[in-house]
Amino acid sequence: GAGVSQSPRYKVAKRGQDVALRCDPISGHVSLFWYQQALGQGPEFLTYFQNEAQLDKSGLPSDRFFAERPEGSVSTLKIQRTQQEDSAVYLCASSASGQGLGYTFGSGTRLTVV
Amino acid sequence: QKEVEQNSGPLSVPEGAIASLNCTYSDRGSQSFFWYRQYSGKSPELIMSIYSNGDKEDGRFTAQLNKASQYVSLLIRDSQPSDSATYLCAVNRPQAGTALIFGKGTTLSVSS
Numbered sequence A: 001g002a003g004v005s006q007s008p009r010y011k012v013a014k015r016g017q018d019v020a021l022r023c024d025p026i027s028g029h030v031s032l033f034w035y036q037q038a039l040g041q042g043p044e045f046l047t048y049f050q051n052e053a054q055l056d057k058s059g060l061p062s063d064r065f066f067a068e069r070p071e072g073s074v075s076t077l078k079i080q081r082t083q084q085e086d087s088a089v090y091l092c093a094s095s096a097s098g099q100g101l102g103y104t105f106g107s108g109t110r111l112t113v114v
Numbered sequence B: 001q002k003e004v005e006q007n008s009g010p011l012s013v014p015e016g017a018i019a020s021l022n023c024t025y026s027d028r029g030s031q032s033f034f035w036y037r038q039y040s041g042k043s044p045e046l047i048m049s050i051y052s053n054g055d056k057e058d059g060r061f062t063a064q065l066n067k068a069s070q071y072v073s074l075l076i077r078d079s080q081p082s083d084s085a086t087y088l089c090a091v092n093r094p095q096a097g098t099a100l101i102f103g104k105g106t107t108l109s110v111s112s
Helices: none
Strands: A005-007 A010-013 A019-024 A031-037 A044-050 A053-056 A065-068 A075-079 A088-095 A109-113 B011-014 B019-025 B033-038 B045-050 B054-058 B061-066 B071-076 B085-092 B100-102 B106-111
Touching: A005 A088, A010 A019, A019 A088, A019 A109, A031 A075, A044 A065, A044 A075, A044 B100, A075 A088, B011 B019, B019 B085, B019 B106, B033 B061, B033 B071, B045 B054, B045 B061, B045 B071, B071 B085
Parallel strands: A010 A109, B011 B106
Antiparallel strands: A005 A019, A019 A075, A031 A044, A031 A088, A044 A053, A065 A075, A088 A109, B019 B071, B033 B045, B033 B085, B054 B061, B061 B071, B085 B100, B085 B106
């Protein structure tokens, strides 16, 4: 596609619910990144894929967070048993090559846990 | 010390003035530096990248890098009200391959 597409745009979850956030990167982009942005903060790195391989998941805040990219294109970020502190905008970004290139971000998914 | 530090602002400048945004980083091994612009409620948009010491100009934007001082700056000449946004500095984290580490951002307000 022309840009990075994320869905849903907004998600309201009750505390304890599981959620799944989808990212469709730019066609042909090898690298895919997930970031979490809390209000008034910069994006915080969560995890990185190169094709289908998850090369870095050091930013995932707990084992409730899980990401996958099984065929090297679309990625899903899953959050189990959501907590209020998970409320944030989840940004997906892709780039043609991993090292040293700027990313193109999607529009993000705003998650609100009530 | 945070890995990437920015003054959160707000930085207020009149229309037509030069806006100067600053960023310091902690990892001397970082090699790639970026400035993103983020309008309220929108996602970050890449506006400049710089990889070597010195200045890089693109239209009204100039990025400056000083690796010895671990300092990156962004100058916006002839500031316009449409430049009002949050500017995020991002630096690669060399030990983690490809991840970019972002600062908290500086909010710029350009008054007409």
